Structure formats: structure tokens, C-alpha cells
Amino acid sequence: EDQVTQSPEALRLQEGESSSLNCSYTVSGLRGLFWYRQDPGKGPEFLFTLYSAGEEKEKERLKATLTKKESFLHITAPKPEDSATYLCAGPRGGSQGNLIFGKGTKLSVKP
């Protein structure tokens, strides 16, 4: 069964304390892994798409990496404004538009 699992469910960091979020997927024939950021009361905001193992993408303090089985979202020297829920998703096997989302990691960064 296609599945996307994120860990941890919640993460509390001090400002400047770097860490990583994990996304494990068991989607047959993965054809893209997406990372989104979601603020309370808002829709998910696109961050990255990764297509193949070994690929890395960066945006400000965020870097996403992809292996054959999992993806990591590394946060370097986070700031309070990085506080949000981070979601990862992959296309369901055999479908083009049907994304399977994980439950997300709720990140809190304290000043």
C-alpha cells in the first residue's frame, strides 16, 4: 500500500538550533517527492520537488534531500518565522494527480 510517513510529529527548537525532518515513503515507482509548508489557517505553500535519489534543493535556511527510501528537510539556524507544519507528499502509484500526504511535522522555533 502506498504510504508517506513523517517524523517527528512535532519538533521544538531554539532559534539557531539546526535539525532535520524525515519523510519515509513506500510509493510504488516514486515519480517525485514534494515538500510543502503550511501555516495555521492557510493552504500548503510549495517548497521543493525532488525527482531522483541524490538530488538536493535549497531555499534560504531549508535544504531538501532525497534517497531511494526517504527524504530529509534540513533546517539550518532556524528563526521563529520558520515555525509551521511541514508536509511531504508523493504521487500515488498509477496516478498523475493524486498526491499522498504525510501527517506533517509541526515545527516550533523559540527565540
Added chain:
Amino acid sequence: GAGVSQTPSNKVTEKGKYVELRCDPISGHTALYWYRQSLGQGPEFLIYFQGTGAADDSGLPNDRFFAVRPEGSVSTLKIQRTERGDSAVYLCASSLSGLLADTQYFGPGTRLTVL
């Protein structure tokens, strides 16, 4: 440019009533998606349109749920005989082409509360 917009932002209705939720995609995007998100969960796929036709409706939970996109732009999600379990945030997304791994851009959602 303008992003995906959804109306209303909030909808409160009574059990058994009919509701319509509207989505305006990004101009020029041919693919449109509906998801449902419950508290503490990730979005759950409902239906995907390529142009005017539903390319994948495998996520619609039952026949009370129906969606249309008659002119290939605006879409309406229709829910008949609403139940308390339908309460959730309904998210709409659009993408340029709907091709494999095309980036989906989300709207702010409609929060539906069924009393």
C-alpha cells in the same frame, strides 16, 4: 499573479443540508484538484480534473460528493445531505499541465462545519 482562490472561506451548515464550495484556479492552469484536510492530518485527495473532465475521482468518499468544472476553469465541489463527519477544511489546488509530478499550488481552503 493571483493565486488559487476559494469561496467561501468559512461555511457553517446544518446536518442534511446541501453545500457548494467554489475554486478559482491560477489563470492558465489546466489541472485542478480537490483535497480534504482534517485537524492534525495531511490533505486527503478527493478528485482531479484535467480540463473539463474528471481524470481521477477515486478519492470521493461516497455519492453525496460531486464536483464539476464545466468550462475548464472554475470548479465547484458539491456535497449533498451533509453529515457531521464532513466537517473539515476543503482545499483546492491547480497545476499548469497535470502531467506527472507537476507542482500543485494550493488555495487557502474553505472550512466547512456541519452542526
